[in-house]
Every structure is written in structure tokens, then in C-alpha cells.
Amino acid sequence: MxxxxxxxxxxxxxxxxxxxxxxxxxxxxxxxxxxxxxxxxxxxxxxxxxxxxxxxxxxxxxxxxxxxxxxxxxxxxxxxxxxxxxxxxxxxxxxxxxxxxxxxxxxxxxxxxxxxxxxxxxxxxxxxxxxxxxxxxxxxxxxxxxxxxxxxxxxxxxxxxxxxxxxxxxxxxxxxxxxxxxxxxxxxxxxxxxxxxxxxxEGVPGLTGLAILAAAETRALLTQITAATAASHAVLRASHDPLHPALADSPELADVLTTLRTLLNPDSPPIPGSAPGAGGVLAGVGAGRALQAPVSFRVTAPAIAVAVRAVAGVEEAVDRALGAVTDSPAHLDGRFVGTFGFAGTDLVAAVSSLSTALVHLAELGTARLHRLLDGALTGLPRQLSDYPGLHAGMVTVHKRAVGVTHRLRRFAMPALLGAMETSLGQEDVQSFGFEAAECLGEAIAGVRDVLACELLAVHQGNLLGAVVPAGLDRIAEVVPEGTADRAFGRDLDRIIHYLTFSST
Structure with a gap:
């Protein structure tokens, strides 16, 4: 309070x-x-x-x-x-x-x-x-x-x-x-x-309440992922082809692509006849170091759009759950009626879909981070090390992201699966709503961890000479100065704290 x-x-x-x-x-x-x-x-x-x-x-x-x-x-x-x-x-x-x-x-x-x-x-x-x-x-x-x-x-x-x-x-x-x-x-x-x-x-007020908080938390997290994606794009000098407005197949993807274009070049006027935010970036198509951006960069925008739709799906399922009959037996038309309100099938399915979308974003973030370590792609020192050979740079930070992402995959399994009977067969199918909520919580925390690793690498690249648009190196104030090897885990803790309590 x-x-x-x-x-x-x-x-x-x-x-x-x-x-x-x-x-x-x-x-x-x-x-x-x-x-x-x-x-x-x-x-x-x-x-x-x-x-x-x-x-x-x-x-x-x-x-x-x-x-x-x-x-x-x-x-x-x-x-x-x-x-x-x-x-x-x-x-x-x-x-x-x-x-x-x-x-x-x-x-x-x-x-x-x-x-x-x-x-x-x-x-x-x-x-x-x-x-x-x-x-x-x-x-x-x-x-x-x-x-x-x-x-x-x-x-x-x-x-x-x-x-x-x-x-x-x-x-x-x-x-x-x-x-x-x-x-x-x-x-x-x-x-x-x-x-x-x-x-x-009876009912699923726990899963409902947890889903309400998780949906709001996820929306903030997706905003942060979008900004980090743009920053990584800038460090890599990746081709902007995948950001073309004509590639949008849905309003959600159009919004993501517009945001990425704007973040990468906020001051450029739009191209006549193009969608808002289409200027500047499209003028630089092909200006990256490689003819095509790595696949992880090309498919991130649609993956973010999938997650945006999944959040909306959770919110819609929450609204249905709040207005539904959840009691069993419920008092309906003068009778006491046995119901299915305890199962939360709709909400469990929506929450699990969001967990899967977030785990996929963790995989993509880990892949983008790996590309940032490649000097042949960035033109920066290998592994983003300020002293190659003596200093490891970001390579072990990437290993942390790999470990987190591998662990997250076990939380992508839908909680609807695995029905078991209890009560001597009186209840021959059980539901696992809290398990769905726990998986979503793990997915959110894991994606945030991977995002922190990517942002640290972006910051390191910025210090080593990458050109990152103003405002996209968002962690400069929460990590120590310098590019030499240090206990980067402490930096990651600071970044995770920043991400947890910031909506941008």
C-alpha cells in the first residue's frame, strides 16, 4: 500500500x-x-x-x-x-x-x-x-x-x-x-x-488474477524487446529490408514494424506514399554489412506481433472468466447445478499460448545476441571484447542466455495436457491452472533475463564504436563505465531490476 x-x-x-x-x-x-x-x-x-x-x-x-x-x-x-x-x-x-x-x-x-x-x-x-x-x-x-x-x-x-x-x-x-x-x-x-x-x-480467481498482472507485465516487456531489437539492428548494421511496411500482414505486425523503423531513424521524414515511420530506414535498404539480415533479425518482428496477439488473447479470456459462472454447484434458476467453472480451460489455453510465444522470443533474443559477437557482421572486435584474447567480452554473457533459454523450453508445454484422475475416480480429469500461471511467470522472467544479456551486449558494442541511435542504449546509467571484463552478472542484475520496474 x-x-x-x-x-x-x-x-x-x-x-x-x-x-x-x-x-x-x-x-x-x-x-x-x-x-x-x-x-x-x-x-x-x-x-x-x-x-x-x-x-x-x-x-x-x-x-x-x-x-x-x-x-x-x-x-x-x-x-x-x-x-x-x-x-x-x-x-x-x-x-x-x-x-x-x-x-x-x-x-x-x-x-x-x-x-x-x-x-x-x-x-x-x-x-x-x-x-x-x-x-x-x-x-x-x-x-x-x-x-x-x-x-x-x-x-x-x-x-x-x-x-x-x-x-x-x-x-x-x-x-x-x-x-x-x-x-x-x-x-x-x-x-x-x-x-x-x-x-x-470453486472457479479460477487465482489464475485470473495472475493472468491480469502477467498480461500487463508482458505488454511492458514487449515494448522493451522491440527497443532492444532496434538497438541490436543498429549495432549489426543489418539490412532494413525486413522492416518494409508492405510486409505487415496484420495491424499488430504493422505497429511493430512502424515502431522499429521509427526507433532506428526517428528524425527522417516518411517516404511519400509509405506508411508512417517508413522514411529514412527504407532509404538505407542494402546499406548493412550483409546483403540480408540474419534470420533471427528478420523474424523477430512477426514473433513480437504473435506475442502481442497472445497477450490480447489472455486479456479477452480474463474478461470472459470474470463474467462467467465459476461456482459448482451454481445456483441457477432455482436449482443447484454442477458446472465446469473450476477448470478454467479457456484461460489455461490462452496463458499457455502466451508462454510459448515468449519462449520463442527468448530463443530469438539469444540468436540475435550471438550475431552481435561476430566481428565479421558488426565490424567490431570479436566477442565484443576490448582486448581480444585477454578479455572474453560478451561470449559468456551469451552462454548465460543460452542456459536460460534452454531451461525455458520446458515451460512451453501447454498446461492443458496431462489430465489425471483423483478422488478415487470421482474426478476423472484434473485441471492445472496454477501450473499455467507458473509457466508464464517463468517465461516472463526468463525473457527478461535474455533481454538483459542482449542489452548489455548492445551497450558494450556502443562503447566499442557501434552507431546506436540516441535513446536506444537504455542501460548506460545503470551499469559501470568501461569495457574491460568484470563480474558482468552484477551488471545483469542491475539491468533486470531496471527492466522490471520500467515500462520503456
């Missing part, structure tokens, strides 16, 4: 207003939300209708029955009174590593949005309690590795905090007991009431 006072408040009159932009801002501590009296009244009316239909003798999964393979066991009144809290206790089987604070807050905010859906039948008091946790910045310790069965395990950890028996994150990111933290924040444990525990455990 802000140290300069509470963040601005956003009034939510309709559930749709708690969209991915607001959820992302709440997760980062940039905004607070308040639910209007009218919205809470609608939630209360849905709650009353659900309770009326629950009052009969019909079996309702997880409410008056057990769950999973125990769904055939009917619960007596005493067991029903304890069931909703006990759902959290017995399913909080995860452990560290924990989600980061912003990620856990994103989960809570996305969970709040889905609990506002009429099919959930949640109470206004539960919604207010989630808001109180967010306002007090009491952050549940939620395992990153979520196991199977949708998000039951991580959501059980979040729900356990509400009833005062879970763990929360301290400021250092360590897990501590929730009860003292709740008390210190002026909050009391809040037991789950009829059906609320089931509603809290």
Missing part, C-alpha cells in the same frame, strides 16, 4: 466495473474499492433466494453432502454447520513458495468479483470481509504450486485466513500465523456460512 496515504477510492455500482484494470490496480495497491449499497442489496437478494432453495431436502454437493468421492455421504445438521469452514482446513495442503503480495491480492480481488455473481449466492458480509482484508493489506500466504482439482488448494489457504487459522505474509514475504495479524489490523475471523465455503473454493 502507498506510504503517502491511502490510494484513491473507486465506487463499484455493478459487478462489471470490477474489471481487470481495476483488479490490477487493487492488486498493486494503487486503488481501493467500495461496493455501493445498491450492489450489496442485489447480492443480499441473491443470497436470500439461494437460501430459500437450499432449505429443502435435495442433496447439494459440498453443502449437505461430502465432496469428491464422499459426495454420496449425506451430512447431518451438526456436520453441515461445520462443513464450510472444514473445507478450508482439510484442503490447505500447500506450502512455500508463496505468491507475491500483489499476486495474492489479485486473487482476492478476482474472487470478490466472482462472488458478486448471482450464481454464487454469497452474502454481502463475506464480500465486505474480503474488502476489509484488501484495505488492511492483510495478505494470505497462498502457495504458488497449486496442485490439481482446479484451485481448491490455493483457495483453501486464502479461505483459512478469513476464519483465522491460516497464514499471512509479513513484509519480508515470510508466512506468519493469521490470527495475530488479523487482530493487529483490527479484524476478526469470519466463519463461512451456508454454501459460502464451496463458493469460495
Amino acid at each position: 502507498s506510504v503517502d496515504g491511502p490510494p484513491p477510492l473507486i465506487r463499484i455500482d455493478r459487478a462489471e466495473q470490477l474489471d481487470r484494470a481495476v483488479i490490477g490496480a487493487v492488486a498493486r495497491g494503487e486503488r481501493r474499492i467500495v461496493l455501493s449499497d445498491g450492489l450489496l442489496a442485489a447480492v443480499a437478494a441473491n443470497r436470500r433466494a439461494m437460501l430459500d432453495d437450499l432449505a429443502g431436502d435435495q442433496p447439494v454437493y459440498g453443502v449437505n453432502t461430502g465432496m469428491g468421492a464422499m459426495s454420496g455421504v449425506r451430512l447431518d445438521a451438526d456436520a453441515q454447520a461445520r462443513q464450510q469452514n472444514n473445507l478450508m482446513v482439510g484442503r490447505a495442503v500447500g506450502s512455500a513458495p508463496w505468491l507475491r503480495r500483489a499476486e495474492a491480492r489479485a486473487l482476492l480481488a478476482a474472487r470478490l468479483r466472482t462472488l458478486l455473481h448471482p450464481a454464487a449466492g454469497a452474502s454481502p458480509d463475506l464480500c465486505r470481509h474480503l474488502l476489509a482484508l484488501l484495505d488492511a493489506d492483510v495478505v494470505p500466504a497462498i502457495p504458488l504450486r497449486g496442485g490439481a482439482a482446479g484451485e481448491i488448494i490455493p483457495l483453501a489457504h486464502a479461505g483459512a485466513v478469513l476464519i483465522g487459522i491460516g497464514q499471512v505474509l509479513d513484509r519480508a514475504g515470510a508466512a506468519i500465523d493469521a490470527a495475530p495479524a488479523l487482530a493487529a489490523a483490527g479484524l476478526s475471523p469470519r466463519p463461512f456460512e451456508a454454501k459460502e465455503g464451496v463458493a469460495f473454493l
Whole structure:
């Protein structure tokens, strides 16, 4: 949360207003939300209708029955009174590593949005309690590795905090007991009431919240990759043929090509009849050292465009997930209906597609970096060494990029694959949304690592005499002066930090 006072408040009159932009801002501590009296009244009316239909003798999964393979066991009144809290206790089987604070807050905010859906039948008091946790910045310790069965395990950890028996994150990111933290924040444990525990455990609010943050992070990263590509292009003096505006097959690729042309020659007037940003660069076609740019340079722009479309696909899937019925059983038309909302198939597929696109960009970045070390292509000292033979230059930096990229390939496998059954066959297919989110997180971190390596090589080349347009050597202020060999890992740490907290 802000140290300069509470963040601005956003009034939510309709559930749709708690969209991915607001959820992302709440997760980062940039905004607070308040639910209007009218919205809470609608939630209360849905709650009353659900309770009326629950009052009969019909079996309702997880409410008056057990769950999973125990769904055939009917619960007596005493067991029903304890069931909703006990759902959290017995399913909080995860452990560290924990989600980061912003990620856990994103989960809570996305969970709040889905609990506002009429099919959930949640109470206004539960919604207010989630808001109180967010306002007090009491952050549940939620395992990153979520196991199977949708998000039951991580959501059980979040729900356990509400009833005062879970763990929360301290400021250092360590897990501590929730009860003292709740008390210190002026909050009391809040037991789950009829059906609320089931509603809290179902759906994919964790993957939804993580995808919201990852999509925003990826958009900033793609901007940085585009700038680094232009800088490498300049160091290599590569042919600008692949940047011709006529090669654009989509609006996304047209934007990428325009940006690359503008970055490489921002002051040149456009060629008459050409797309914006087509000047100067096209006038220099063929001016590079080689007749054709290396393949890695030629195919980077379309690969960036693929990633841009993949980000948009994730954002569209998030929007669908936020408005969908995620509860199971969901209260629909006076009945309790078993659903597929826990699986998150749509969002898992979109997130995995983005992971694959990013891993490919890491491969291309590693290839471009290798070309920068070739003196025959750049006209600079081999390996970008200021003292060839004595100093290794950037060759080992490239080896680091190679190692990172090779590791990333294992995270490109779609998380939809690998269905396994649990609960003695009652649940014969499991979904792995948190695994998809973890793979995407690894892909983002890995691409950023490779990008840092490329930017360091660009900087080294600039110091050794390459002509890099103003503004494209973006790391000069965060790395030491000089071109001699040093512990370049420290430089890379500084660059990665810069990239993480900069959007340009």
C-alpha cells in the first residue's frame, strides 16, 4: 500500500466495473474499492433466494453432502454447520513458495468479483470481509504450486485466513500465523456460512488474477524487446529490408514494424506514399554489412506481433472468466447445478499460448545476441571484447542466455495436457491452472533475463564504436563505465531490476 496515504477510492455500482484494470490496480495497491449499497442489496437478494432453495431436502454437493468421492455421504445438521469452514482446513495442503503480495491480492480481488455473481449466492458480509482484508493489506500466504482439482488448494489457504487459522505474509514475504495479524489490523475471523465455503473454493480467481498482472507485465516487456531489437539492428548494421511496411500482414505486425523503423531513424521524414515511420530506414535498404539480415533479425518482428496477439488473447479470456459462472454447484434458476467453472480451460489455453510465444522470443533474443559477437557482421572486435584474447567480452554473457533459454523450453508445454484422475475416480480429469500461471511467470522472467544479456551486449558494442541511435542504449546509467571484463552478472542484475520496474 502507498506510504503517502491511502490510494484513491473507486465506487463499484455493478459487478462489471470490477474489471481487470481495476483488479490490477487493487492488486498493486494503487486503488481501493467500495461496493455501493445498491450492489450489496442485489447480492443480499441473491443470497436470500439461494437460501430459500437450499432449505429443502435435495442433496447439494459440498453443502449437505461430502465432496469428491464422499459426495454420496449425506451430512447431518451438526456436520453441515461445520462443513464450510472444514473445507478450508482439510484442503490447505500447500506450502512455500508463496505468491507475491500483489499476486495474492489479485486473487482476492478476482474472487470478490466472482462472488458478486448471482450464481454464487454469497452474502454481502463475506464480500465486505474480503474488502476489509484488501484495505488492511492483510495478505494470505497462498502457495504458488497449486496442485490439481482446479484451485481448491490455493483457495483453501486464502479461505483459512478469513476464519483465522491460516497464514499471512509479513513484509519480508515470510508466512506468519493469521490470527495475530488479523487482530493487529483490527479484524476478526469470519466463519463461512451456508454454501459460502464451496463458493469460495470453486472457479479460477487465482489464475485470473495472475493472468491480469502477467498480461500487463508482458505488454511492458514487449515494448522493451522491440527497443532492444532496434538497438541490436543498429549495432549489426543489418539490412532494413525486413522492416518494409508492405510486409505487415496484420495491424499488430504493422505497429511493430512502424515502431522499429521509427526507433532506428526517428528524425527522417516518411517516404511519400509509405506508411508512417517508413522514411529514412527504407532509404538505407542494402546499406548493412550483409546483403540480408540474419534470420533471427528478420523474424523477430512477426514473433513480437504473435506475442502481442497472445497477450490480447489472455486479456479477452480474463474478461470472459470474470463474467462467467465459476461456482459448482451454481445456483441457477432455482436449482443447484454442477458446472465446469473450476477448470478454467479457456484461460489455461490462452496463458499457455502466451508462454510459448515468449519462449520463442527468448530463443530469438539469444540468436540475435550471438550475431552481435561476430566481428565479421558488426565490424567490431570479436566477442565484443576490448582486448581480444585477454578479455572474453560478451561470449559468456551469451552462454548465460543460452542456459536460460534452454531451461525455458520446458515451460512451453501447454498446461492443458496431462489430465489425471483423483478422488478415487470421482474426478476423472484434473485441471492445472496454477501450473499455467507458473509457466508464464517463468517465461516472463526468463525473457527478461535474455533481454538483459542482449542489452548489455548492445551497450558494450556502443562503447566499442557501434552507431546506436540516441535513446536506444537504455542501460548506460545503470551499469559501470568501461569495457574491460568484470563480474558482468552484477551488471545483469542491475539491468533486470531496471527492466522490471520500467515500462520503456
